[in-house]
Amino acid sequence: MIEMVRRFLRQRFGSPAMATALGVLALLTAIQAAVSPDAERALATGFLSIVLIAAGSVSRDASSGALQMILARPIRRTSYLFGRYVGILAAYGAFLVGTCGLTVMLATVLPRTFGMASGGIPAAALARGMAAALLNASLFASILLFFSTFLRGYADVLGYILLSIALQVVPGLARTLHKPWLATAGDELRHNVLPEVEWSEVLQGRHALAEPTGQFVLAVVIFLTLAALIFSRREFSYGRD
Amino acid sequence: MIVVSEVSKTYGRFGRRAQALAGISLEVRRGETVGLIGPNGAGKTTLLSCLLGFLRPDRGTVRVAGLPPDDLAIRAMTGYMPERLGFDRDLTGAAFLSHHWRLAGGDPRETAREVAAAAARVGLEGGVLLRRLAGYSRGMLQRIGVAQAMLRDPMLLFLDEPASGTDPLGVAVVRDRILEAKARGATIVLNSHQLPEVERVCDRVVFLSGGRVTQSQALRGPASARRASIRVPADRVAAASAALSREGVAAQTMPDGTLAFPIAGEEDLARAVKALALADVPVLDARSTADLEDMFRAGGGA
Numbered sequence: 001m002i003e004m005v006r007r008f009l010r011q012r013f014g015s016p017a018m019a020t021a022l023g024v025l026a027l028l029t030a031i032q033a034a035v036s037p038d039a040e041r042a043l044a045t046g047f048l049s050i051v052l053i054a055a056g057s058v059s060r061d062a063s064s065g066a067l068q069m070i071l072a073r074p075i076r077r078t079s080y081l082f083g084r085y086v087g088i089l090a091a092y093g094a095f096l097v098g099t100c101g102l103t104v105m106l107a108t109v110l111p112r113t114f115g116m117a118s119g120g121i122p123a124a125a126l127a128r129g130m131a132a133a134l135l136n137a138s139l140f141a142s143i144l145l146f147f148s149t150f151l152r153g154y155a156d157v158l159g160y161i162l163l164s165i166a167l168q169v170v171p172g173l174a175r176t177l178h179k180p181w182l183a184t185a186g187d188e189l190r191h192n193v194l195p196e197v198e199w200s201e202v203l204q205g206r207h208a209l210a211e212p213t214g215q216f217v218l219a220v221v222i223f224l225t226l227a228a229l230i231f232s233r234r235e236f237s238y239g240r241d
Numbered sequence: 242m243i244v245v246s247e248v249s250k251t252y253g254r255f256g257r258r259a260q261a262l263a264g265i266s267l268e269v270r271r272g273e274t275v276g277l278i279g280p281n282g283a284g285k286t287t288l289l290s291c292l293l294g295f296l297r298p299d300r301g302t303v304r305v306a307g308l309p310p311d312d313l314a315i316r317a318m319t320g321y322m323p324e325r326l327g328f329d330r331d332l333t334g335a336a337f338l339s340h341h342w343r344l345a346g347g348d349p350r351e352t353a354r355e356v357a358a359a360a361a362r363v364g365l366e367g368g369v370l371l372r373r374l375a376g377y378s379r380g381m382l383q384r385i386g387v388a389q390a391m392l393r394d395p396m397l398l399f400l401d402e403p404a405s406g407t408d409p410l411g412v413a414v415v416r417d418r419i420l421e422a423k424a425r426g427a428t429i430v431l432n433s434h435q436l437p438e439v440e441r442v443c444d445r446v447v448f449l450s451g452g453r454v455t456q457s458q459a460l461r462g463p464a465s466a467r468r469a470s471i472r473v474p475a476d477r478v479a480a481a482s483a484a485l486s487r488e489g490v491a492a493q494t495m496p497d498g499t500l501a502f503p504i505a506g507e508e509d510l511a512r513a514v515k516a517l518a519l520a521d522v523p524v525l526d527a528r529s530t531a532d533l534e535d536m537f538r539a540g541g542g543a
Contacts, residue, residue, distance in 0.1 A: 003343050007329070014331045065327030068295055069389075072321035072399075073344040074313045236295040237287065 004075075004083020005090055012053055012091045022095055025049045030102035033129070034110055034121070041200075043103070043129030049095055050137045054088045055157050058148040058231070068236050077232045081145070085224065088141040089134065096130045132199035139194075139216060142223035149231040167194055195219055242397070242428045243269040243292060248301035250287050250452075261287035263452035264301065274419070274429040276439035278537060279449035285432050286401070288449065292430060293321060293399055305397065317346060320395035320422075324402040324432075326386045330375035334365060334385050337374060341389040359388040364414050379406035387415055391422065398422055398429040404438055416442060436533040446533060460531050461506050469510045472499045472526040473517065484520035485513055504529055 013019050025048060033042040058081070061067040070080060107121045140160070147159035171186035195215035202208050245267040251260045262284045269275050277285045290296040291303050294311030305315045328337060338356040347355060360370050363384040374382065387403050404415040412435070419442045422429060433439050439446060440460060448456040460467055473481045475498050482500060485492045490513055492500040504510055510529050517524050 003340065007340060010332065010336070011329055014329075016331075063327075065323050065325065066329060068293075068323060069321065069328060069341075070344060071295065071311075072293055072316065072319055073341070074316040074346055075344060076313070235290075235297055237290045 001079045001083040001086065004080055005087040008057070008084055008087025009091055009094070012087075013094075018052070021052055022049060025052065026095060026099040026102055029099050030106050031110075033099070033103040033126075034106035041129070043096070043099065043126065043133055050088075050092055050133075050140055051157055053091045053095065054137075054141045054144045056148060056154045057084045057088060057145060057156075059152050059154075059156060062236060063152060071236065078228050081149070081228055081231050082224075085141060085145055088145070089138060092137045092141075093134055096133055100126050100130055128200055128203045131203055135197070135199050135216075139220050139223070142220045142227070146223045146227040146230070149227050149234065164194060191215060193219060242271040242273070242306055243267070243430070244302075244304045245288075245292070246302050246304075248288075248291060248298040248303060250284075250291065250296060250298050261452055262291070262298070265449075265452065265454055266301075267447060267454060267457075269428060269430060271428055272423075272426045273445065274423050274431065274443045276443035276446040277430065277432045277449060278434075278436070278439065278446050278533065279455075280537075283449040284452040285449055287452075289399055289401060289430065289432055293319075315397070318396045320390035320392070320398045322386045322390035322398075322400045322403055324405060326374070326382045328374065331373055333371050333373055334360065334377070335370040337385065338370075338389055338392065342392050345393045347393055355392070359392055360385070362391070362418060363388045364410070380408055380411045383407050384411055384414065387418055391418055394422070394425065394427075396427050398427050399432075400429065401432045402434065403431070404433070404435055412438065436537065440531045440533050446531075446536075448536065456536070458531075458536065467504050467506070467529050467531045468501055469504045469513060469527065469529045470495070470499045470501045471510075471513060471517065471524060473522050473524060477522045480520060481517055481522045484516050484522055487520075488513065488516045490516075499526075 011018075012022070029043065029049070036042040058067070061070070067080075071077065103121060103126065143160050143163070144156045147156035151159055167186070167190040171183045171190065174180070174182035174186055191212070192215050195212045197212045197216045198207070202210075202213060207213070245265055248262050248265045249260070250262040251258050253259050265284070265288060267288075277288065279285055287296060291298055292305070292310055294303075294309065294315075303310050305312075308315050332340070335356055338359060339352050342352050342355055342359075343349060357366075357370070360366060365381065365384055365388065369381070374385070377385065383403060383406055387400075390398060390400065390403075398419075400419070403419070404412045407415060416438055419429060419431070423442065429442075431439065431443060444461045445457060445459050447454055448458070471481070471492075478494060478498055478500070482492055482494060485500065485502070490502050492502040495501050502513070504513075507529060510527060514524050514527050
């Protein structure tokens, strides 16, 4: 699995185009965090970077034929799959560390350059922002990985977007149609499939054992289990006859 | 070593079903080199995918050394080269081979030495390994693909068009590596359209057409389809024929004056040439051929 993680990091940071895109995103996030009164929240909302890192993690390997070459080696499919998952989180973790470093630097440089008031950014807030972003990414990555095991190319991102829209739309639509049971079911589904956790609170030791935290953990486990089940059964042809 | 029993595989669903394999049965003995031959769409790639465990047959079974093909014990002794190397193009050649060395279970401390040796065996040395795969030519990609398949000297090799797109030197390098693997007893399944190369390295060819095995033909041994043809000066054909006859070879005189006869291997040809030399008959040309192209045209006996 370590080899899989290593390869994922090499894939994401070894490509000049990807490295440049992530660098630009890190800079933009850092600027936002450095000038924002709530650096913690600014760090935790870097959605685009995790999309860039996690999109097509399995499907792109399958379509290029790289996956078949790896699976011809004595590697369990689950080792490959969870290696990709850990790789996504490791790559995103590295991105966040870089972003935090840039944020600290910019928080020192920008006020001097532009004559802004310098309040400094508490290290604890930065650490919480980073941890919250990584925790949110753990669910997002598990959903993308799940879709990536059976959809092609970058359709996993599309799958996530459609899932989010469906989970938002269904309860509202049910209420409009006066179907309270469907609205309740839709709400429950949304809270269980895409739970929202106030990580800032949880990371400060408050409401750690509240319902959303459990729903979050369960959702991650379910998406990863489904991904493993689908991936271990999936067939891969490496070409045409 | 490999036993394929009544394997069928169909792609697609409902009204758009296409049968790629239609009850194929096949056996590859330990240490045998078998070439898969057939027109496009014959089912070769599907069969290889089943042998590698990437695809599951709808019906029938595939067993490699008595185990399912995706068993990790089988994987540990398998080398595989796809027709086109679609691996991470941002990797350098050295990083690519190192990655596969570690995936194959190689000792990490030996990585640099083994990678350099594997690359050198396919003629990729020095600075080439430090270049990214994106900058490799088709021939170089094929060579590095062969190098990765041969890492850790696998006893089971699946090669798909290994010499495709390579220059004549590359073809020779690939052939030498296959013969090397064969010499150490590896079982090899080769999918190739390069019939002369198949003829040179394979012990047997299996013709596929329409998802079925239409013919299995030995290229070495007593049941070989190999034929020798020897050209001698026109005024010495009768003497040559008599000399061969004394050696127990019933040669047929062809319209162009060459003498043709079946052989089990190259050594039979060498014996015939020696007999002619002892009979003082000059040999202008001597070659052996399995006429695979003719068989291919004929649809492998379909």
